[in-house]
Amino acid sequence: MNTGDASIQEESFPFAQEGYALMASAFEVYGELGGGLAKDIYQEAMEHELGLRGISFNVNHEMSVFYKGEELKKRYTPDLLVSGGIIVGIQSTSALTSEDFAQHMNYMRVSCQSVGYLINFGPIHKVEWKRIILREFIDKE
Numbered sequence: 411m412n413t414g415d416a417s418i419q420e421e422s423f424p425f426a427q428e429g430y431a432l433m434a435s436a437f438e439v440y441g442e443l444g445g446g447l448a449k450d451i452y453q454e455a456m457e458h459e460l461g462l463r464g465i466s467f468n469v470n471h472e473m474s475v476f477y478k479g480e481e482l483k484k485r486y487t488p489d490l491l492v493s494g495g496i497i498v499g500i501q502s503t504s505a506l507t508s509e510d511f512a513q514h515m516n517y518m519r520v521s522c523q524s525v526g527y528l529i530n531f532g533p534i535h536k537v538e539w540k541r542i543i544l545r546e547f548i549d550k551e
Contacts (some may be wrong), residue, residue: 452502471489472487473488476522
């Protein structure tokens with residue numbers, strides 16, 4: 411599921427090529443490990459694969475959170491921050507829920523980030539993923 415204005419060409423979204431590289435890494439990890447393992451295993455494998463591919467990423471990168479335009483003291487720490495602007499949430503559950511999607515989108519919104527990926531390695535037969543584009547923050551990057 412992609413959010414945003416369908417009239418915009420996909421390649422014009424920020425981090426389009428970086429997103430393709432991110433998902434190629436996720437598919438490689440899934441191909442090697444399969445589904446159903448613990449989230450921490452996929453997290454570490456993704457870090458390893460991104461490093462092998464020369465894709466920049468941060469782990470435990472604290473991001474500012476805003477309320478009514480004011481920065482809060484509390485910080486949001488995504489699973490991965492890829493290429494300096496893609497918020498990545500990693501899961502290992504039987505299926506992504508609408509609540510998972512809404513939570514990830516809200517984290518993106520309060521940290522003013524336009525691109526996010528929610529990647530679920532839990533299903534046995536396929537990697538499940540959602541790309542989220544928050545158009546309201548595209549011009550701010």
